[in-house]
Amino acid sequence: MLRVSNLTVDIGPRRIVTNIALSVAAGETVGIVGESGSGKSITALCLMGLLPNGARVVSGTATLTHNNEVTQLIGLTEKQLSTIRGKRIAMVFQEPMTSLNPAMRCGAQVTEAVTLHQKVTGKKAEAIALNLLSEMQLPDPQKAFSSYPHQLSGGQKQRVMIAIALAGNPQLLIADEPTTALDVTVQKGILQLFNYLRDKHQMGIIFISHDLGVIKEVANRVAVMYRGDIVETGSTQQVLSSPNHPYTQGLIACKPPMEGRPLKLPTVADFVAGTPPASTLESAESRAQLHESIYAQEPLLTVSNAGVKYVTKRNLFGRPVKHFTAVNSISFQLFKGETLGLVGESGSGKTTLGRTLLKLIEEATGEVCYNGHSIAKFGRADMKSFRRQVQLIFQDPFSALNPRLTVGQALAEPLRVHGICRSAADINQRVNELLELVALPAEAQYRYPHEFSGGQRQRIVIARALALNPKVIVCDEIVSALDVSVQAQILNLLNKLKAELGLTYIFISHDLSVVRYMSNRILVMQHGNLVELTDADALYTNPQTDYTKRLIGSIPGRE
Amino acid sequence: MLLLKKILYSILVTWGVVTLVFGLFNLIPGDPARMMMGQRTDSASLAAVRRDLGLDRSLAAQYAKYINDLSPISIHNPNNPKSYIYLDSSSYTPYTKPIKLSNSRVVILKLPYLRRSYQSQQTVAHIVKQTLPNTFILAFTAMGFATIVGIALGIFSAIKKDTLADRVIIFLSAIGMSLPSFFAAILFAWLFAYVLGDITGLNLTGNLWVVDDFGEGVHLQLKNLILPAITLGIRPLAVIVQLSRSSMLETLSQDFIRTARAKGLSFTKTLWRHALRNSLNPVITAISGWFASLMAGVIFIEYIFGWKGLGYVMVNALNSFDVPLVIGSVITISIVFVIINLIVDSIYAWLDPRVRMQ
Numbered sequence: 001m002l003r004v005s006n007l008t009v010d011i012g013p014r015r016i017v018t019n020i021a022l023s024v025a026a027g028e029t030v031g032i033v034g035e036s037g038s039g040k041s042i043t044a045l046c047l048m049g050l051l052p053n054g055a056r057v058v059s060g061t062a063t064l065t066h067n068n069e070v071t072q073l074i075g076l077t078e079k080q081l082s083t084i085r086g087k088r089i090a091m092v093f094q095e096p097m098t099s100l101n102p103a104m105r106c107g108a109q110v111t112e113a114v115t116l117h118q119k120v121t122g123k124k125a126e127a128i129a130l131n132l133l134s135e136m137q138l139p140d141p142q143k144a145f146s147s148y149p150h151q152l153s154g155g156q157k158q159r160v161m162i163a164i165a166l167a168g169n170p171q172l173l174i175a176d177e178p179t180t181a182l183d184v185t186v187q188k189g190i191l192q193l194f195n196y197l198r199d200k201h202q203m204g205i206i207f208i209s210h211d212l213g214v215i216k217e218v219a220n221r222v223a224v225m226y227r228g229d230i231v232e233t234g235s236t237q238q239v240l241s242s243p244n245h246p247y248t249q250g251l252i253a254c255k256p257p258m259e260g261r262p263l264k265l266p267t268v269a270d271f272v273a274g275t276p277p278a279s280t281l282e283s284a285e286s287r288a289q290l291h292e293s294i295y296a297q298e299p300l301l302t303v304s305n306a307g308v309k310y311v312t313k314r315n316l317f318g319r320p321v322k323h324f325t326a327v328n329s330i331s332f333q334l335f336k337g338e339t340l341g342l343v344g345e346s347g348s349g350k351t352t353l354g355r356t357l358l359k360l361i362e363e364a365t366g367e368v369c370y371n372g373h374s375i376a377k378f379g380r381a382d383m384k385s386f387r388r389q390v391q392l393i394f395q396d397p398f399s400a401l402n403p404r405l406t407v408g409q410a411l412a413e414p415l416r417v418h419g420i421c422r423s424a425a426d427i428n429q430r431v432n433e434l435l436e437l438v439a440l441p442a443e444a445q446y447r448y449p450h451e452f453s454g455g456q457r458q459r460i461v462i463a464r465a466l467a468l469n470p471k472v473i474v475c476d477e478i479v480s481a482l483d484v485s486v487q488a489q490i491l492n493l494l495n496k497l498k499a500e501l502g503l504t505y506i507f508i509s510h511d512l513s514v515v516r517y518m519s520n521r522i523l524v525m526q527h528g529n530l531v532e533l534t535d536a537d538a539l540y541t542n543p544q545t546d547y548t549k550r551l552i553g554s555i556p557g558r559e
Numbered sequence: 560m561l562l563l564k565k566i567l568y569s570i571l572v573t574w575g576v577v578t579l580v581f582g583l584f585n586l587i588p589g590d591p592a593r594m595m596m597g598q599r600t601d602s603a604s605l606a607a608v609r610r611d612l613g614l615d616r617s618l619a620a621q622y623a624k625y626i627n628d629l630s631p632i633s634i635h636n637p638n639n640p641k642s643y644i645y646l647d648s649s650s651y652t653p654y655t656k657p658i659k660l661s662n663s664r665v666v667i668l669k670l671p672y673l674r675r676s677y678q679s680q681q682t683v684a685h686i687v688k689q690t691l692p693n694t695f696i697l698a699f700t701a702m703g704f705a706t707i708v709g710i711a712l713g714i715f716s717a718i719k720k721d722t723l724a725d726r727v728i729i730f731l732s733a734i735g736m737s738l739p740s741f742f743a744a745i746l747f748a749w750l751f752a753y754v755l756g757d758i759t760g761l762n763l764t765g766n767l768w769v770v771d772d773f774g775e776g777v778h779l780q781l782k783n784l785i786l787p788a789i790t791l792g793i794r795p796l797a798v799i800v801q802l803s804r805s806s807m808l809e810t811l812s813q814d815f816i817r818t819a820r821a822k823g824l825s826f827t828k829t830l831w832r833h834a835l836r837n838s839l840n841p842v843i844t845a846i847s848g849w850f851a852s853l854m855a856g857v858i859f860i861e862y863i864f865g866w867k868g869l870g871y872v873m874v875n876a877l878n879s880f881d882v883p884l885v886i887g888s889v890i891t892i893s894i895v896f897v898i899i900n901l902i903v904d905s906i907y908a909w910l911d912p913r914v915r916m917q
């Protein structure tokens with residue numbers, strides 16, 4: 001139905017998409033996988049005639065065939081495009097939070113698309129729109145119809161987006177990372193919806209994702225994009241089980257597996273360079289031994305009844321009348337040398353709990369004891385030393401570094417603040433050491449953060465946290481913003497540092513396979529409550545609560 | 560609930576302003592009684608006037624009476640004309656029958672009493688009532704002109720980004736922003752009413768209502784509104800152009816605009832249905848803020864163009880030390896300002912449903 005050949009797209013002087021060919025049949029989902037910057041989104045936008053300013057199609061054709069009628073898609077005028085957009089090809093975007101007009105009710109936005117494409121108006125169009133919303137399996141279509149986008153959850157908004165896309169009965173639906181911003185449990189529902197709609201309407205779907213697990217759930221065929229080129233296509237089954245191209249092999253291998261624990265994760269770079277590493281799994285005995293020694297110690301950090309309540313509403317006199325409980329009376333212990341995973345859906349209180357441990361949240365109640373001493377009773381000197389020993393790394397490496405400081409200055413700052421190094425020579429030496437620890441070249445210290453990629457920046461942030469020789473590092477979603485291939489490198493780095501420096505991690509993530517790979521024990525949170533705290537492997541093989549079972553069952557791409 | 564809170568807050572702000580004004584005018588030198596009676600009065604009549612104005616009382620008592628006079632709900636003595644809070648029917652115009660508290664105390668609902676002008680002996684309320692509409696006409700015309708032309712030009716230059724037209728608009732608005740209004744007033748008056756006076760037919764000065772040459776009838780002269788309104792509107796216009804341009808550009812780059820385009824809407828429809836309303840929020844906020852400076856700017860403009868509005872009256876009152884009239888004008892302007900802010904906040908909530916949540 002859709003046939004793309006020799007498509008080449010430039011943005012300015014840079015070639016983004018190189019000579020690609022792609023075809024989609026009716027009733028088929030084709031997955032496009034690749035990392036950020038590989039050209040997958042640009043390919044999709046090109047088919048819609050929505051290329052960003054400065055981008056242009058250099059060569060290539062794309063045709064859409066329906067009922068023996070062939071339509072060209074490249075080089076159309078705005079007028080011609082408006083007969084295609086929404087009617088023949090529709091698109092669903094990644095960010096449901098920002099992709100809907102905040103000042104219009106959801107129903108009106110769906111109705112608008114219906115009136116545009118179906119030659120109906122008024123009550124009739126509204127009825128069709130409402131029908132579409134119920135087809136999207138929204139819990140309360142009537143309510144969603146009269147709601148503003150900010151009143152709906154992320155998953156519900158994405159369902160509204162899909163309803164808008166289907167309003168014109170398109171032959172081809174392009175979904176660009178439609179579930180990336182959503183929780184796994186919500187993602188599962190959306191993926192099922194895509195499969196249901198494909199079969200019911202016999203649509204062709206192009207499903208763009210960076211996550212092979214997601215692709216496995218929805219795609220019949222898959223195309224792997226790497227640096228603007230489609231390096232491999234084939235049925236999903238075949239590509240995932242016996243990949244030909246080294247990049248695909250790397251992509252599959254670098255994802256933390258659900259069984260076994262390689263001592264070092266293979267990385268895409270290894271495969272592309274043609275030297276895939278032999279993977280050695282951590283043996284069950286050595287792991288059991290390790291756990292025995294870890295958990296025989298006195299706990300490093302003891303948290304009792306930690307709670308955080310935020311005031312959400314005050315009365316006229318400023319007295320709080322409504323609260324939101326972000327963390328509800330959680331108690332646990334952290335032992336030296338372990339990695340404690342913290343999982344839960346967004347809004348479950350993971351980040352808040354992590355910050356409570358560092359005494360970064362004013363509203364926190366309960367007690368946190370470090371080495372047997374309550375941090376609430378720390379004086380200035382004790383607090384300063386505590387701050388040095390417990391460090392925090394954030395999710396977004398782009399905003400965590402001051403753009404006006406060179407990397408060297410950023411690393412030297414904590415050294416100076418805590419008086420660890422006094423002379424310039426000492427500082428210089430320590431900065432070099434730190435960069436070496438995170439495998440960055442020494443000359444990196446003279447450069448500014450914007451000159452580095454996301455993965456490199458995350459290394460810099462890690463180096464900065466290490467500058468003070470901490471004992472504990474709280475890692476808050478630190479690989480979530482990174483591509484899978486880079487993610488494996490950072491995870492390997494963290495594990496290497498842990499072994500070399502005897503660190504203890506609290507590893508916060510929504511990605512269950514990453515958490516399983518990294519952690520010794522895992523703490524599951526839901527709505528601010530502790531649901532389960534147990535050994536990482538035991539949690540996955542034998543989950544005790546329904547919530548954990550549901551979380552694990554939602555991991556995409558599991559047999 | 561949100562509105563109620565805002566109203567309560569507004570009342571508090573008004574009270575603050577009123578108190579501040581009271582404090583300020585008690586700090587300035589000069590004896591109001593002497594100013595009222597002129598230099599050549601004997602001390603006996605001065606004392607009488609002073610007693611009459613309550614200037615012989617303590618500051619606290621004066622303040623209490625001042626607030627009692629201004630408050631829409633006030634306490635009075637209906638019987639004793641000598642009482643400090645005697646219910647004088649020439650000063651107060653109650654809405655309702657006095658509600659009796661005790662033999663010598665009643666509560667009434669009334670318009671705020673702003674006292675009498677030292678100069679003309681008219682009540683300040685009367686003067687305000689006569690001149691405020693003129694000021695409103697001028698301010699709203701100026702703001703309407705600035706808003707409509709400003710948003711139109713801003714959106715136009717956003718769509719035509721980086722073209723010659725866009726650059727010219729930006730350049731002119733930069734000039735408009737840096738032009739002081741009193742200078743613009745003189746420049747415009749000279750250029751359009753003197754140099755080009757024969758072509759435009761505009762006058763250097765003039766009020767909305769003009770007595771004709773024979774002194775017979777009063778005529779509406781709408782053309783006298785043109786120059787003061789444009790002069791007053793220039794700076795807000797320049798700011799609104801820039802704001803709506805950048806706001807529109809930002810809105811156009813957002814995801815939901817891409818969604819609207821992907822739906823199949825044409826660019827024009829996307830602009831009208833999706834971009835416009837979302838891009839207006841910062842512009843509305845700016846407009847509300849500009850009303851404040853407009854109220855300040857209006858004083859110069861009215862004076863220069865001889866426009867008989869509250870600002871004109873206020874400048875004259877300041878020159879002749881007519882304290883009640885100055886206080887009355889300041890309080891009126893600040894109340895107007897508070898009310899405008901209240902209205903703008905409500906518009907804001909209507910434009911952006913997310914504001915209603917908080």
